[in-house]
């Protein structure tokens with residue numbers, strides 16, 4: 449058992465929220481880990497075959513399973529980065545791009561676009577729906593933005609005339 453802990457300890461420190469809140473993150477393909485449960489189970493069984501009883505072996509398996517789950521469902525230290533619009537970048541008809549994706553607070557949206565003809569404006573729901581820019585809205589215009597998602601709804605539009613109306617807008621829900 450000591451050997452099991454030694455094996456696991458350097459792989460990943462347990463940071464981030466507790467497993468209970470992290471459970472909902474499961475199924476996100478962009479966060480992967482470098483080892484698998486079956487591998488651990490096999491190596492543990494080998495270690496435990498040195499004269500332990502079956503109760504000890506079962507206990508060991510449970511321990512390994514618990515440790516595995518703790519690591520697997522702990523939030524990764526770094527969030528994922530998503531390139532808005534994929535290879536096309538931030539442009540018209542981006543409104544559907546978030547569909548089917550799961551975002552988390554702390555993930556980063558990368559907006560790549562031609563800064564001469566587009567921008568990125570962080571707006572509220574009203575601004576998103578009506579394609580208007582609320583007073584004091586943050587305007588980005590470098591052509592290459594990395595914007596971190598906050599928990600809840602995140603809305604972005606391009607406020608060049610007619611662009612938002614042509615689908616240059618996204619609503620992203622981060623859990």
Ligand SMILES: [Cu+2]
Pocket residue numbers: 565566567606607608611612616
């Ligand atoms: Cu635009």
